[in-house]
Amino acid sequence: MTTTTATRVLVLNSGSSSVKYQLLDMRDDSRLAVGLVERIGEETSRLVHTPLNREGAEQRERTGPIADHEAALKAVADELAADGLGLDSPELAAIGHRVVHGGLRFTAPTVVDEEVLAEIERLVPVAPLHNPANITGIRTARALRPDLPQIAVFDTAFHTTMPESAARYAIDTEVADAHRIRRYGFHGTSHAYVSRETARLLGKAPEDVNVIVLHLGNGASASAVRGGVCVDTSMGLTPLEGLVMGTRSGDIDPAVAFHLQRVAGMSADDVDVLLNKKSGLIGLCGDNDMREIRRRIDEGDERAQLAFDIYIHRLKKYIGAYYAVLGRVDAIAFTAGVGENAAPVRQAAVAGLEELGLALDSELNEVRSGEPRIVSTPYARVAVAVVPTDEELEIARQTIALAAPNSLD
Numbered sequence: 307m308t309t310t311t312a313t314r315v316l317v318l319n320s321g322s323s324s325v326k327y328q329l330l331d332m333r334d335d336s337r338l339a340v341g342l343v344e345r346i347g348e349e350t351s352r353l354v355h356t357p358l359n360r361e362g363a364e365q366r367e368r369t370g371p372i373a374d375h376e377a378a379l380k381a382v383a384d385e386l387a388a389d390g391l392g393l394d395s396p397e398l399a400a401i402g403h404r405v406v407h408g409g410l411r412f413t414a415p416t417v418v419d420e421e422v423l424a425e426i427e428r429l430v431p432v433a434p435l436h437n438p439a440n441i442t443g444i445r446t447a448r449a450l451r452p453d454l455p456q457i458a459v460f461d462t463a464f465h466t467t468m469p470e471s472a473a474r475y476a477i478d479t480e481v482a483d484a485h486r487i488r489r490y491g492f493h494g495t496s497h498a499y500v501s502r503e504t505a506r507l508l509g510k511a512p513e514d515v516n517v518i519v520l521h522l523g524n525g526a527s528a529s530a531v532r533g534g535v536c537v538d539t540s541m542g543l544t545p546l547e548g549l550v551m552g553t554r555s556g557d558i559d560p561a562v563a564f565h566l567q568r569v570a571g572m573s574a575d576d577v578d579v580l581l582n583k584k585s586g587l588i589g590l591c592g593d594n595d596m597r598e599i600r601r602r603i604d605e606g607d608e609r610a611q612l613a614f615d616i617y618i619h620r621l622k623k624y625i626g627a628y629y630a631v632l633g634r635v636d637a638i639a640f641t642a643g644v645g646e647n648a649a650p651v652r653q654a655a656v657a658g659l660e661e662l663g664l665a666l667d668s669e670l671n672e673v674r675s676g677e678p679r680i681v682s683t684p685y686a687r688v689a690v691a692v693v694p695t696d697e698e699l700e701i702a703r704q705t706i707a708l709a710a711p712n713s714l715d
């Protein structure tokens with residue numbers, strides 16, 4: 307009789323209207339399948355599944371309504387099964403889940419049980435776009451494989467090292483403590499992975515480098531990482547604070563919220579929707595995709611240009627702020643959809659910062675590549691790097707380390 311050692315991990319990254327997933331073999335971090343379900347809940351849902359477990363296997367795409375995250379995960383399970391990678395496989399060691407808000411309690415990856423789920427549920431008001439989808443992902447995966455460990459990896463965990471001076475808001479301490487109001491920060495899995503990869507790119511140990519990480523996706527956040535430890539980040543109690551995002555305002559005078567309620571007759575929920583879903587780039591110019599905004603700018607569209615300028619202005623302010631927080635900066639790393647792909651964003655964000663030791667090589671900056679790379683000139687004091695993030699790989703590593711630490715021996 308042969309026994310199979312379970313070394314595979316399925317990672318589910320459930321967003322408000324999408325699920326990204328990867329099935330990995332942790333013996334060599336190889337991917338067996340990757341995919342995405344997007345526009346969940348709409349008529350035009352789309353599932354793109356790429357099997358990577360055999361030569362010549364082709365990407366498959368399905369369009370048509372997928373009602374909710376539960377249906378999406380079942381569709382993913384069917385796609386995996388069609389490639390002989392079904393969830394019933396004895397080689398599957400665990401399922402890892404991105405969970406966005408872990409509050410004060412979850413500072414490390416956690417095995418999910420009912421009590422942990424209840425705590426993630428309690429945090430829904432501070433991550434209303436994300437935690438509900440994460441919970442559905444966990445419940446559905448558990449129903450499909452009740453015997454497997456389900457591991458939650460929290461976006462907030464990497465930021466729990468922030469000093470109180472960075473994490474606390476300057477409001478009444480009793481009110482803040484009673485309601486656990488503080489800056490938690492998000493995208494931590496990405497900030498952790500990218501800051502480490504940046505050190506590697508520089509040929510140094512993470513302990514020896516100070517990095518500003520700019521995670522610019524649809525949601526966007528900056529972090530200041532000193533010697534591998536997060537000391538400040540731009541998102542706060544919720545993922546609304548900080549940079550200008552696809553649909554979120556980022557930093558704003560909080561008085562705007564009560565002014566709109568008192569003067570414009572909006573409810574708290576109306577303001578929430580306005581700031582989370584109808585602001586940022588989409589609120590400014592009607593588009594939240596940087597590709598479309600650049601296209602419009604090339605055609606001379608002034609609204610798109612102003613939206614871009616506001617986005618860059620905020621980004622620059624955070625670069626300056628985190629430069630001051632860190633004192634010495636070895637690298638600035640751009641990551642996620644915009645950071646990895648939009649050369650004009652990188653160029654504009656560091657333009658004029660030569661006095662801070664920042665200088666891009668404009669040719670290197672234009673090169674398209676999926677590899678980590680340096681795009682600054684050789685004589686620049688601060689390296690500018692493009693470092694593709696890989697939240698799924700990082701979640702898989704943390705998942706196997708907790709669920710089956712001896713499986714890779």
Ligand SMILES: Nc1ncnc2c1ncn2[C@@H]1O[C@H](COP(=O)(O)OP(=O)(O)O)[C@@H](O)[C@H]1O
Binds near residue numbers: 522552643647
């Ligand atoms: N080639 C590109 N050029 C410019 N921006 C891009 C490109 N590809 C993707 N993006 C931007 O990346 C965003 C998605 O980033 P991503 O990190 O996948 O976000 P999320 O994880 O929040 O869904 C898109 O909304 C788009 O603005």
Ligand SMILES: CC(=O)OP(=O)(O)O
Binds near residue numbers: 406436461493526
């Ligand atoms: C926390 C957050 O903003 O995540 P995303 O960018 O996936 O929306």
Ligand SMILES: [Mg+2]
Binds near residue numbers: 524
């Ligand atoms: Mg993302």
